[in-house]
Amino acid sequence: MSDVETQIAAWRAYAEKRREIGTTDTDELEDHLRDRIDELVATGLAPDEAFLVAVKRMGSLDALTREFAREHSDRLWKQLVLVDADGEKDRDLAVVLGFAALGAVLVKAPALVGVGYDDSGDLAFFARNVAVLVLAPLAAYLCWSRDASTRVCAAVAGLFGLGVVAANAYPFDPDAQVTVLTAIHLPIALWLATGVAYVGGDWRDARARMDFIRFTGEWVVYMALLALGGGVLSALVLGTFDTIGYQADEFVGEWLIPCGAAGAVVVAAWMVEAKKSVVENMAPVLGAVFAPLFALALGALVTGIVLAGGLDVERDTLILFDLLLVVVLGLLVYGISAYGPGREWSDLLRLVLVAVTLLVDVIVLIALAGRIGDYGFSANRTAALGENLVLLANLGWSALLLLRLVRGTAPVTRLERWQTSYLTVYAAWAWVVVLAFPLLFGND
Amino acid sequence: MRIAKDLVAASTTPLVLGILAEGESYGYAILKHVAELSGGRLEWTDGLLYPLLHRLERLGHVESVWRQPDGGRRRKYYRITSSGMAELTEQRRQWAAVVAALENVWTSLGAQPAWEGA
Numbered sequence: 001m002s003d004v005e006t007q008i009a010a011w012r013a014y015a016e017k018r019r020e021i022g023t024t025d026t027d028e029l030e031d032h033l034r035d036r037i038d039e040l041v042a043t044g045l046a047p048d049e050a051f052l053v054a055v056k057r058m059g060s061l062d063a064l065t066r067e068f069a070r071e072h073s074d075r076l077w078k079q080l081v082l083v084d085a086d087g088e089k090d091r092d093l094a095v096v097l098g099f100a101a102l103g104a105v106l107v108k109a110p111a112l113v114g115v116g117y118d119d120s121g122d123l124a125f126f127a128r129n130v131a132v133l134v135l136a137p138l139a140a141y142l143c144w145s146r147d148a149s150t151r152v153c154a155a156v157a158g159l160f161g162l163g164v165v166a167a168n169a170y171p172f173d174p175d176a177q178v179t180v181l182t183a184i185h186l187p188i189a190l191w192l193a194t195g196v197a198y199v200g201g202d203w204r205d206a207r208a209r210m211d212f213i214r215f216t217g218e219w220v221v222y223m224a225l226l227a228l229g230g231g232v233l234s235a236l237v238l239g240t241f242d243t244i245g246y247q248a249d250e251f252v253g254e255w256l257i258p259c260g261a262a263g264a265v266v267v268a269a270w271m272v273e274a275k276k277s278v279v280e281n282m283a284p285v286l287g288a289v290f291a292p293l294f295a296l297a298l299g300a301l302v303t304g305i306v307l308a309g310g311l312d313v314e315r316d317t318l319i320l321f322d323l324l325l326v327v328v329l330g331l332l333v334y335g336i337s338a339y340g341p342g343r344e345w346s347d348l349l350r351l352v353l354v355a356v357t358l359l360v361d362v363i364v365l366i367a368l369a370g371r372i373g374d375y376g377f378s379a380n381r382t383a384a385l386g387e388n389l390v391l392l393a394n395l396g397w398s399a400l401l402l403l404r405l406v407r408g409t410a411p412v413t414r415l416e417r418w419q420t421s422y423l424t425v426y427a428a429w430a431w432v433v434v435l436a437f438p439l440l441f442g443n444d
Numbered sequence: 445m446r447i448a449k450d451l452v453a454a455s456t457t458p459l460v461l462g463i464l465a466e467g468e469s470y471g472y473a474i475l476k477h478v479a480e481l482s483g484g485r486l487e488w489t490d491g492l493l494y495p496l497l498h499r500l501e502r503l504g505h506v507e508s509v510w511r512q513p514d515g516g517r518r519r520k521y522y523r524i525t526s527s528g529m530a531e532l533t534e535q536r537r538q539w540a541a542v543v544a545a546l547e548n549v550w551t552s553l554g555a556q557p558a559w560e561g562a
Binding site (some may be wrong): 029058059325 | 470471472489490491492494498499502504517518519520532558
C-alpha cells in the first residue's frame, strides 16, 4: 500500500469511529477525498501534500460530525440493529430463532407424554424440570455462538444431565419441602452451568466471570422487557378474540405464554449480545438508582425490627429475606461491574448499604437459630440457614473490602475478584441443596 | 472577497438543486460546478455538502443511487425529483424577490460600490 493509501485508510478509520457518520457516508466521503487528491496531483502536488490539502478542505471531523448529527439525529439514539445488510447476521438470527423454537418445543414436550399443567403432581414436575427445559437451549446456543470446544460442551451437557437426574431420580412428593427447594435451587445451579458455556469454558478467568455477571444483569432486564411485551400481546389476544366469541385463554395459557417465555430466554440472551457495544448497560444504572433507596429502606427496616422487639421467621419471610440479600448483592455487584474512577461517595454509599444489610442478615440468623433450636433442622430451615451463611460470608468480606476501598488501601479489583470467585460458592451450595437435600431430608 | 457564512448557507440549497436540475451528479462534481459558477468566490467546506444532500434526500427533493462506472470507483449519484423541481421553482421565486428588492435599494443609493469604478 502506498503512503497515501495508508493515510486515506487512517482517515477513514477516524471517520468510522464517529457514530453519527454511517458506513456508506464514509464511502461517499472517501470517494470525494480521492477525487480531490487526484485533481490536486494533476495540478502538480505531491500525493502526500494533496492528501493534506484534501483533508483540510473536507473540514474537521468534529465539524463534519456535528453536521451529520444534525441531519441524522436518529443515529444518536443508539440502536439495536436487528437485521444487517450482511448475510452473517441473517444467519445468526435464523440460528437464534432455531434455538428459541427448540426451547418452545422442549417446554411443551412433557405434554406429549401426558404431563399437562393441571394437577399438583404435573405442576411439581414442571417446577423441578423447567430450568433444564428452558436453559438447555440457551446453553446450547451459547456453546454454538462461542464456538466452544467439545470438552466444554461435554462439561456443560454433563452438568445439565446431572440436573435432569437431580430433578427426577428421587421420587419427589409434590408437597414436600425438598420439591420446592429443588425447584428454587436447580435454576441457580443450571444458570451458573450456562455461565460456563457463556465464557466458553474460560471459567477460571475473573474477567470472563465478570462478563457473565454483566450478561446476567442485562439478560434479566431484557427478559423483563420481553415479559412486558408478552403481557400486552396476551392481554390483547384474550380481549380481541373474546369480542368475536372465541375463548383464547387455553391457547394463551398453555401455548402462548409457556412457549413465548421459553423462546424469550434465548432471544433475550441474543439481544444482550447484539447490543453489547451499542447501548449502555442497564443493570449498573438501575443499581446506581436503587442502591441509596434500598439503603434507606433497610435502615428503616432495622429500626422497625428493633422497635418491634425482634423478628419472627416463618417460611415465607425467610425466602423474602434471602431475596432481599440477593438484591443487595446484585446492587453491589452491578455497581462495581461498571466501575469508574472518582466515585468515592458511591463507594461510601455501598459500604453503608452492605453494613445495614449485614445487620439485617444477623437479625435473621439469630431468629433462624432460635427457630432451629425450638423445632430442629428441617429441609427449609437448613437451606435458609445455609443461604444466609453463604450470603453473610460474602457481605462480611465485601464490607471489609469496601472499607479498605473507601480508605484507599485496596483497589476495586480486589472486590471484583472476590465477587467473581464467589460464584463457585453459589454453584456449590445450589448443587448441594439439589443433590443432597432429598436424600438427607426425604419427603417430609 | 469572502462571502458571509449566512449567505453561503442560504444559497446552498438552490445552488445544489439548480445544478442537479441540469442532470444527475455526485458530490465532488457538484462542488466543482459551484466553484465554476461562482468564479471560485463561493467556497464551502467540502464535507458539509454531504449532510446537505442527505437532508434534501430525506425531504424527497433528491434521490440517490450507488453506481459503478466502467473501470471507475463506486460512487453515489444524486438526481432531482419532481418535488425537488417544485422546491427549486419556489426558491427561485423567493430569491428573485430578494434580488429585486436589493436592486431597488442599490438603485436608490445611486452610488457605485466602492470596489468598482473610482
